[in-house]
Amino acid sequence: MSGLQSALEPAGEQAAGIHGLFWLMMLVCGAMYLLVLGGVAWTLWRAFRRRRPASEPTIDPPDIGLNRGMLGWAGLIVVGLTVLITASFLVERNIAAARARDALEVRVTGHQWWWRIEYRDPRTGGWIETANELHLPLGRTTRVALGSADVIHSFWVPNIAQKLDVIPGRINLLDLTPTRPGWFRGQCAEFCGVQHAHMAFDVKVDAPEDFERWLAGQAKAAAIPADPVAARGQQVVTGGQCAMCHTIRGTPSTGRAGPDLTHFGSRRSVAAGTLTMSRGAVQGWIAQPQALKPGTMMPPVALSGPDADAASRYLMELQ
């Protein structure tokens, strides 16, 4: 998984621009640092070659050469800064240029401690809701409208673009233009309370046609389980405590406080990137969320052994 959340391995237009800027900065700043160290080394060499420190102080020596040196040094700094400021402006302008493009519209809402994600349905114009997993079409700009349901968060997928804060009372727009398909990872970057560390999301970049297929799948209501155990699971989940907070479209479950679970089983992880998706993880999460993510808003749900088994099978079948 290493490298899936890294600014050093850009997989998006925005991140690539900033990555280039970073290396330019490294070059200029590295050269300046070497000059400073060189100056110190030269000083030490001179001092140790002479060996004998003076006891009598020298007062106001003429320092003509040093004054010239200082002017030169100042000039060097000004030139270096001008290069870096200009480069920074250009990169920022390139990032901003994406705003003019026609883009896929996505709404992302930060919650303590998970992400609500909604896509504009190309067929109906309505919104298709999912959570904690963002799918993006390759090579096309996606415009994410960031809002918060509670406190300040920050939306960050380092491989694809820079971060942007998620602020209650405001909508911030961020353009993401992925250039490489695959899985990536994003994480909340602004301290948002006790489980700030577990507020991540998976990002999948797909070829546009795969993305369209995925989105069409997400637009559908949940499938009715054929298997009797899973059917029992559906009763447990949609008729009990879970329905208070979670929506599973096509069932009586219409709660809004927690993530939409309509296609829960298709996701890669559980509880905003806390656990890898598996039946065991789902069952554990339902029974003991406070042990796995202390402080989470998800309450423990006490189920009998067979019910817990059925519920997790049902949830895994929500593809």
Added chain:
Amino acid sequence: MTAPLTPEQADRLAVSWRDAPGLWGFLTTVDHKRIAARYILTVVLLMFLAGMLALDMRLQLAWPDMGRMTPQLYNESFSLHGSTMLFLVSVPVMEAMAIWLVPLMLGQRALAFPRLAAFSYWLYLGGVLMLWVPHAVGITPDLGWFEYPPLSGPGYAPGHRADIWAQMITFTEVAALAASVNVVATVLKMRPPGMTLARIPVFVWSQAIAGLMTIFSLPAVMLVTSMLIADRLVSTQFFAPAAGGDPILFQHLFWWFGHPEVYIIFLPAAGFVSMIVETFSRRTLFGHVAVVLSMLGIAALAFGLWVHHMFAVGLPRLGNDFYTAASMAVALPAGLQIFCWIATLWSGRPRFDTPLLWVLGFIATFVIGGLSGVMAASAPLDQQITDTYFIVAHFHYVLIGGAILPLLGAFCYWYPKATGRLMSERLGKLAFWLIVGGFNLGFFPMHLLGLMGMPRRVYTYSEGMGWGPLNLVATLGSAIAVAGGLVFVANAWWSRRHGALAGPDPWGGSTLEWAVPSPPPQHNFDHLPVVDSLTPLWTQKEALQVMTGLAVERREVLVTSVIEATPEYRQKSPKPSIAPLFSALAVTILFIGSIFTPWALVWGAVPLAAALIAWFWPQRERATTGPLAVRR
């Protein structure tokens, strides 16, 4: 040079400036040296405690998925570490150095407002207790050193943790304002005759500039924490978006203070470096004017770049570009200072004792922090690295590299002046290598961690992220640095009894503090020195010129003009008093009460008014002749 004081005069002078013995003297003293020593000892204790918190957090992060700390405990730890280091350690320790050194460097017997200095310490101690006593009983603030609303607002932070943090700020900021006003007034009006603006030592400049910056920036954070308390206590809606408030207002006001604060910490450190470099290079500082102008330039720029802490907020691009340019511009004055220090060493004939070693460590470390600051100043790049470990690395390089390393150098440099004994060079060099080596080993990898996607303020991470090995190295390095810190403190402790005797001027320094015995007597100077250059002890080799005429039978100081430092009048300096302590206690009651009820501002004003009346009760007899007599 006039004749020294007669034994009778010397006795009278000592009696005039003497504190009462025992506890009463401890509680009433207005001696700037005793007050500064208190500040410094408190800071050392806090540094130890906050350092232990840091080590605890580093152990939690050393391996992925560690369970030794709960998220709540981790959040409390970084909140307490940051709040302590920034509000209770870095700023106060620089003020303490000013309170101790400025009168000595100005050849004065006292600060401009001795009782205000006592008051500022007691209030600072109130702030320390405000944060650490609740920690001892388990109500530690847990929302970072910045406490952004709405997370810290009434809806998401019930209980009193957030109030404790906000009111701790009020305590320390009132204390800092009191200290700054004192230092600025002393520098402007109490310089020795002959010390024109052009002859003020760099360190004194740095403290005066930092003091002015404090006066302009700290009211913003006091305002914003008071607004937060009002939101929490009396349901104002400053930061509540649903009612038309705006959480971003908090960030603007917080960083209006928060960025200048960094330079308030750094400028005095640059002052230390300038003094150490001059003394150990055995030549006058190259580019005195450039260094002082750079400090003024940094101070001016400091108020025009706070938005670089908010690049990820989503503010207009034009603003981001402006703040990018302004932030990068700081590299010019900072770079010139570095040049001047290296040039002084290059053209001098330096002696490499420990104070100078710390300066070399400072240059090698701080420049990395400065350059990573240039990177973070770029709005687009900052939007990748802000709130990651890159920034954690950056500001530790700036604050530890830029302020703590010079501070340790300054500690070694002036320790003999304060105690009369030199610190051990061997232990000093050991501490130096452990701290500088451990720090760089511990914090350099954090740059990489940030670029590899590790956000700040996370209590754990999963193994798959690949951040484990570098975190382990970071923990190892931090532990080495902490061990170095313990060696440093042990050295200070041991040398107090066993160090070599120092005499008044062990390093051959150029400024006035080296003219008095070590440790200085309570009145500092028998006679007020008269200054003819930037380096009076080097230019007046035979004997220091002095001015006589200050009374020996009462506490008196000389007030001089702002620009030319020509003598204006003799000013009576206040005697020890219990009033500053009582006033600080009254303020403490008011501040703590106002966490619970707004009415505390009303009834709390009564004891405060009583204490202030006692403090300012006129002590001079009414004139019976002269112009004042007419008014009777």
